[in-house]
Amino acid sequence: MRSKMKELHKAMAESLGLPLDLALDLPRVIVVGAVQVIILNHRGLIQYSKTKLVAGVGGGQVVVDGEGLEIEEIGPEDMAVKGVIRSVHMEA
Amino acid sequence: MxxxxxxxxxxxxxxxxxxxxxxxxxxxxxxxxxxxxxxxxxxxxxxxxxxxxxxxxxxxxxxxxxxxxxxxxxxxxxxxxxSKVRKRQVLVASILVLCGVLYYLSGSIWVVDVRGNSRVSKERILGAAVKAGLYRGARKALICTEFVDAIISGDIPELGWVYTSIHGTVAVIEVREKVEHPVDRPGDMVARRDGLVKSVLVLSGNPLVKAGDTVKAGDILIAGDPSVPSGTARGEVVASTWYKASVEVPLREVQPRRTGRRVEVRLLNLRGNLIPLFGSRTVPFRWYEVEDSVAGGGKEPETAISIITRTYYELAWVEAERSPAEARDLARKRLEDIVRRQLPPSVKLIDFSVEVKIAPDQGVVVATGLAQAEENIAVLKPWPQ
Structure with missing residues (x-):
């Protein structure tokens, strides 16, 4: 039932031309080269170390792997991570 | 990190x-x-x-x-x-007082400078400025520079132009003195030097020469009319003139040369007063050349502070021998300089020829230069009164 509602929301947003991240409460992840990752619309920090950062987002987790990771700024909705970024991926 | x-x-x-x-x-x-x-x-x-x-x-x-x-x-x-400083109330109070004093003093005039005067004394201009409220210690906010200009111009009629400006705590009064033109006395236009007349332009008077005439220094070119009250002669007589000069360059000459030893001195330039900062105060060389390099100071060194690095280069007198070709080139160059210095700025140089004679037995090279120029040779010679 819930997944059907999501599908409906997605279809409506697409048909109305609305941004999907706003309409479906999804994260927006901006990767600046291999030096910075900005995660917008996050739901909190789950795990943090020099080599791995896991941030909770709507629909799963964003995982950043790298070296010397530092959280430059963290706010209620956005987070800026810098360091040597190896990979950024989404886990459901 | x-x-x-x-x-x-x-x-x-x-x-x-x-x-x-x-x-x-x-x-x-x-x-x-x-x-x-x-x-x-x-x-x-x-x-x-x-x-x-x-x-x-x-x-x-x-x-x-x-x-x-x-x-x-x-x-x-x-x-x-x-949180550390607030426990030291006297220190805080001292800093605040110091800032206040600095702020107050920066609102006052510390130096009044006068520029551009030659006949009118600085003291007289400063005296007039005091009447307008501009003096050392005056508050900047109370000074109206236009008023100062007007008062100084009114007090000193010899000044043609006055402009007062304030830069920080320095007030600069720039002046230009009126130029007094000599009263025209009636007379004739005579030749200043020998020449071959090329053209004559008469504004008043009777021309006594025409193009193609040869004139000598002192000859009357345009005669005035004594029967008319303002009968002075006026006009221009353009003539070809010649300038001659000669120079000797010895083949052997004692010249100053840098030995390689040098001494550097740092000086603080405070509005023209040089204060030694680093380095020796006496020059350890008998013969030397001086070179200055200035750091800072801006465009107006008289009102600014700058650091001058003064370098003294030791010189030794060395007997140098020149080849005849070198001596000839040097003679030609010196001769050109001499002739160009003789020519007034308004004179147009038409031709310049150089004749060089080498006399190795006498140990000199003699160069003789002849420059042809075109210039106005007419000058007013007043009649005796």
Whole structure:
């Protein structure tokens, strides 16, 4: 039932031309080269170390792997991570 | 390396080290309560971050809730400086008084400078400026430069133009003195030097020469009319003139040469007064050349401060031998300089020829130069009264 509602929301947003991240409460992840990752619309920090950062987002987790990771700024909705970024991926 | 934002470092920042099973939870709690955190990084299994000093107290119950142990490991910024300084009230008062005195003094005129005067004395101009309220110690806010200009111009009729400007604490009065033109006395236009007349332009009087005539210095070119009250002769007579000069260059000559030894002295230039800063105060050489290089000072060295690096180069007198070709080139160059210096700026140089004679038996090279020029040779010669 819930997944059907999501599908409906997605279809409506697409048909109305609305941004999907706003309409479906999804994260927006901006990767600046291999030096910075900005995660917008996050739901909190789950795990943090020099080599791995896991941030909770709507629909799963964003995982950043790298070296010397530092959280430059963290706010209620956005987070800026810098360091040597190896990979950024989404886990459901 | 994590770091606090620049503004935090200025205002105040606390560096916190958090140890516990789940420091990420503390960060989430801080964010949810609106406690700003920045520069988060992991150090030896602990979390290190920066926060604002006045929000640190709110962080401690959150740390307890997340079973973490926070520890302040660094403090920076004006917040902590102020907490140290406020215990020294006399120091604070002294700094405030000093700032106040500096602010007050920067609003006064410390130096009044006068530029551009030659016949009118500086004291007279400064005296007139005092009447207009411009003097050493006067408040800048009370000085109206236009009023000062008007008062000085009115007081000293010999001045044609006055402009007062204030740069920081220095007031500069720039003046131009009126030029007194000599009263025209009636007379004839006579030749200033020998020449071959090329053209004659008569504004008043009777021309006595025409183009193609040869004239000698002192000849009357345009005659005035004594029967008319303003019968002075006026006009221009352009003629070809010749300038001759000769120069001798010896084949053997004693010349100054730098030995390679040098001494550097640093001087502080305070509005033209040179104060030695570093280096010897006496020059250890008998013969020397001086070179100055100036650092700072801006466009107006009279009102500015600059550092002058003065270098003294030792000279030795060495007998140098020239080849005839070198001597000839040098003679030609010196001759050109001499002839060009003889010519007034308004004179048009038409031709310049050089004749060089080498006399190796006498040890000299003799160069003779002849320059042909075109110029107005007519000058007024007043009649005897």
């Amino acid at each position: 994590g770091a606090a934002p620049v503004l935090w470092n200025l205002i105040g920042a606390v560096k916190v080290r958090v140890q516990g099973p789940n420091p990420a939870r503390l960060l989430n709690l801080c964010v949810s309560r609106g406690i700003p955190v920045s520069g988060i990084r992991e150090e030896d299994g602990a979390l290190v971050f920066y926060t604002l000093p006045w929000r640190y107290r709110e962080l401690r119950p959150l740390a307890f809730k997340s079973r973490c142990r926070p520890q302040v490991i660094g403090r920076s910024g004006l917040w902590f400086l102020w």
